[in-house]
């Protein structure tokens with residue numbers, strides 16, 4: 001008998017069929033069952049984590065906000081769903097990393113039920129038989145305990161076990177300098193790029209609070225600026241080869257350089273992906289109840305401030321006023337909802353190609369949207385194991 005008895009790996013259509021019959025059982029608890037009003041201050045298209053956080057902040061600041069989510073559950077890619085009866089899955093996104101600490105505290109996500117467990121151990125790399133070591137090492141496990149990490153790495157290379165500590169310190173310094181940039185509002189890079197003279201560029205830099213803060217943050221790195229440049233531009237392989245000699249360690253660290261990207265560790269720029277995955281103020285963790293617990297806590301926060309959240313409501317069109325400004329939305333059932341602020345949590349492609357009349361957008365802008373590359377290397381299989389032996 002096959003020991004890896006995966007009872008259920010469903011095809012997409014079967015999953016859809018199944019969810020249709022099942023979705024009432026695990027629905028979003030903070031959503032409203034009544035109809036949306038005809039007017040709000042702000043309408044948010046889509047209830048992914050970004051839409052929900054925006055809704056919570058807007059509503060908290062007194063702006064009457066409504067979220068319209070087309071699925072039966074809010075959360076977007078960060079959802080927990082009972083795909084197989086009796087088993088709940090983090091259906092797409094599965095580990096929490098970049099939730100900003102101020103969002104966690106501002107929206108009181110702990111009070112709203114979010115509990116996180118540190119990802120420890122963080123990685124387990126089993127080796128094929130030909131790579132087993134004479135000292136008995138058959139795998140490499142890394143986690144939060146520095147001494148244990150050193151002992152684990154030393155089974156493959158004494159030199160690497162010492163270098164690892166310095167590598168971690170260096171990366172932490174780089175992260176400390178660039179992580180605050182994640183919290184700045186979007187920089188006006190166009191003025192900077194369009195300026196023709198050097199003085200014009202300096203002026204644009206000085207006038208943009210965001211670029212100024214980013215420059216200050218990076219300048220604090222001093223002698224580590226070349227190391228930051230290397231991470232931003234080089235392939236992860238050249239950075240890891242520079243620090244380490246053992247293949248199991250380099251292979252393990254490389255996984256953070258390729259997750260979610262159409263690149264390999266030898267692709268220039270994969271160094272940044274590596275650095276990106278070292279960030280995360282709340283630490284890498286697994287939420288109790290799966291990733292849906294994160295978005296349910298966000299929905300609970302938004303609802304507690306008074307935001308209206310609706311599921312099974314798809315927006316089919318963004319309405320514009322005579323000046324070409326967004327003035328509301330129309331749902332797929334033809335209901336019009338007026339709002340002075342319209343925010344979209346859908347992709348730029350959906351927002352600008354599907355929901356807005358094309359005549360409203362400059363051709364250059366449309367071309368830029370069309371050229372966005374949405375190719376993804378991700379495939380996720382959610383399965384239920386009857387039993388599992390190694």
Ligand SMILES: Cc1cc2nc3c(=O)[nH]c(=O)nc-3n(C[C@H](O)[C@H](O)[C@H](O)COP(=O)(O)OP(=O)(O)OC[C@H]3O[C@@H](n4cnc5c(N)ncnc54)[C@H](O)[C@@H]3O)c2cc1C
Pocket residue numbers: 045046047048049050051068069070071074075076077078091092093094095096097098313314315316345346347350378379380
């Ligand atoms: C398989 C997979 C695994 C991942 N793993 C991780 C991970 O482990 N850790 C991590 O940090 N990130 C992970 N990610 C990335 C992360 O999940 C996404 O970046 C994140 O969920 C994006 O959030 P969002 O709110 O911007 O958009 P989404 O989560 O995409 O939410 C958009 C919402 O808008 C709704 N919507 C769209 N159009 C309309 C419309 N016309 N009307 C009404 N509603 C609409 C959608 O139904 C959806 O609910 C993963 C992604 C995938 C696909």
